[in-house]
Amino acid sequence: MISKKILNKAKKIKLLAMDIDGVLTSGEIIVLNSGEEIKIWSVKDRMGFALLKNSGLSIKLAWVTARESRQVEERSKEIGVDYLFQKCLNKWERVSSCARRLNLQPDQIAYIGDDLVDLKALKNVGLAVCPPESPKEIKEVCDFQTTISSGKGVAREVIEILIKAQGQWQAVLSKFSIFLIAILLTLSACSPHPNSTSSIEKPDQWIEKFTITETRNGIPIWILQSEMAQVYNKQKKATLDQISIQFMNPPKELSSKSLILTKKSQTLAARLSAPKGEVNLDSHNLLVWNGVKVQSEDGTTLYSEQLRYSTDKQKIFTEAPIKIVKKDSILIGEGLEADPDLSTVKIFRHEASIHPKTILNP
Incomplete structure (x- = not known):
């Protein structure tokens, strides 16, 4: 819940300025050999x-960054940013120059920053905001911290507060609702409806702490856990929230005397986490989405917005953009087929490989 004090500050804002690295991105910068x-x-x-x-x-x-990047310039044009300042260390100087040009007072400026280079700007504006990863010195001068982490929608959260504080939220919702209805009507006109009278199916069961274990000869291959599942018996599926899947290595020892001893010799090969997903209750094939992360036991990590898992093939697949971070490299591309432990990976459209990995902070 946003306090009345913050909303009163947000009512006055006419200029929203922000850092880029650590605010609009997670703070990681991949530098290619070309620079x-x-x-x-x-x-x-x-x-x-x-x-x-x-x-x-x-x-x-306004976007204000200490670094310089062609990608930032292109992105700012795409978004429609009014003022872009790159290679800027004195950020408050640039932000205040914008304010003077617009005939604004400091209390009409909001600034989002995450590190010490943003400190002066944060101290001087009317509404100072930082992501939760910011150091103590930044948090102490800010009016509030976003609930969302850097690179995950920080600006989106602040913009919603500004729009609500200035009384335009319902108008925005109406505009987007009309736009969505227009899209749905277009799709409706173009798509056949085999059963137009059917209503949305309601779940047959709601299950908290939902678990499925896939086994071969009694030995676990993977273990799925979900905070909440909605089970649809007719469709033979369950929709899942807050998912964790443990992919297991084959057992080191096969004990003919005890299945328990065999299971104890197993180790974790990889762990998948995702906010949303769906499992077929017959085939146990999986679909997960909304920010998927797969981390193998050697630390290799895959990031994507969507993944599918085939239980028969014991493979993960996606057509979405992917990023794979290894100890000595980063792979970026689109579309993938891989073993769950990421020991074998095939990227369909490979965009970049960085050797060695270079990650710089702003």
């Missing part, structure tokens, strides 16, 4: 900027 930088952006922030542009509010947008 070009690759950043991973959140689609949630893209939606936030679209909400702001469609709000009818006269809030200007």
Whole structure:
């Protein structure tokens, strides 16, 4: 719940300025041998900027970064950023120059920053915001911390607060509702409806702490746990929330005397986590989405927005963009087929390989 004090500050804002690395991104910067930088952006922030542009509010947008990147310039044009400042160490100087140009007072400026280079700007603006990963010195001067982590929709969260505080949230929702209805009507006109009178099926069961264990000859292959499952008997599926899947290595010892001893010799090969998913209750094939992470026992980590797992093939698949972080490299591409432990990986559209990995902080 946002306090009345924060909402009163947010009512006055006419300029929203922010850092990029550590705010719009997680703070990781991949530097290619050519010197070009690759950043991973959140689609949630893209939606936030679209909400702001469609709000009818006269809030200007400024990006201020200590680094320089062609990708940032292209992204700012795509978003419709009003002011872009790169290679900027004195961020408050640039932000205040924008304010003077717009004839604004400091209390009409909001700033989102995550580190000491943002400190002066945060101290001088009317509404100072930081992501939760920020150091203590930054948190102490900020009016509030976002609930969302850096690179996961920080700007989206702040923009929603500004729009609500200035009384335009319902108008924005109406605009987007009309847009969505138009899309649905278009799809309805183009798509056949074999049973137009059917209603959305309701779940037959709600199960907390839902668990499935897939076995071969009594030996676990994977163990799925979900905080909540909705079971649909007719469709033979369960939709899942807050999923964790443990993929197991084959047992080191096969004990003819005791299955328990055999299970005890097993080790974890990889762990998958995702906010949302679905499992077929017959085949045990899986689909997970909304920010999927797979981490193998050697530390190799796969990130994607969506993954499928075939129990028969014991493989994971996706057509979505992927990032694989290893100890000595980063692989970026689109589409993948892999073993769950990431020991064998096939990337369908390979975009970049970085050897060695270079990750710089702003």
